[in-house]
Amino acid sequence: MKKKSERYLAKRAARRKAAAQQLPPDEPLAPRPRRPWIFRLMKLLFVTVLLGALSVASNLYQLVSGPIWPTGPSFTPGSPSFSSALDIPFVVANKSAFFRATNLVISCHLHLNAVSPTRSGILMRDGIFATIAPQGLNPVLEPQASAPYTCPVRNHLRLDNRDAIDSINGSQVYFTSEYDTRFFGRSRSQSEIFTLDTHTSPPQWVVGTPLK
Structure with a gap:
């Protein structure tokens, strides 16, 4: 019985040894190549230049009271009037400190509701705008x-x-502009939506769409 046990253990050890010989030897890990110092220096210089450019742009913005890059025309409602709200001019401004807008054209996108003294009316569905x-x-x-x-x-x-427009009792408007700027070619921008607040006297244009 003891000899059988010894033979069994010997065979088992031999099988383990043969299996171990079939496995490929562990290869040592290749050392990670170190980046040349020039790449680290270039990265540091890039970050430094970028931060410096952002600082200069921020200082120029404050110094000239406006962006130093081209901007789309901005729109501001004029003073309220008891005449038709759509007769009130909007003030269109170019806020860029260095770039002028040329060949400027503006499209007016209008949503309105109107009721005449005879109770006939024009009623546009919410979100529908007519383009002038x-x-x-x-x-x-x-x-x-x-x-x-x-x-x-x-x-x-x-x-x-x-x-x-002499009988409107509600309106919204926004504007799209197309214009040319030097170096940047033809551009297009869109204003915010302005809503006619009829709860004030006289009615006045306010920015945004009122909550319902």
Whole structure:
């Protein structure tokens, strides 16, 4: 019995030895190559230059009171009036400190509801805007200059043989602009949506869409 046990253990050890011989020897890990010092220096110089450029741009922005890059025209409502709100001009400004906008054209996108004295009316579904064809503002809008712009909607909509914009009781408007800037070519931008607040006297344009 003891001899059988010894033979069994010997065979088992031999099988383990044969299996170990079939395994490939462990290869030592290749050392990770170190990056040349020049690459570390270039990375440091890039980060330094980038931070310096951002600092210069920030200081210039504060110094000249405006962006030093081209910007799309910005729109600000004019003072409220008891005349039709759509007759009130918006102030269009070029806030860039160095780049002028040329060949500027503006499209007016209008949503309105109007009711005549006879109770006939125009009711547009929420989110639907009619586009008024682009109109030239100025051949050139100089850096940090501004000019008035009125949406050319008068005489476009009739209600009971009257101009519909004299009977509006709710409206929204936004503007898209196309213009050229030096080095950057033709660009397009879109303004915020302005909503006519009819709860004030006189009604006035405010930025955004009111919560419901």
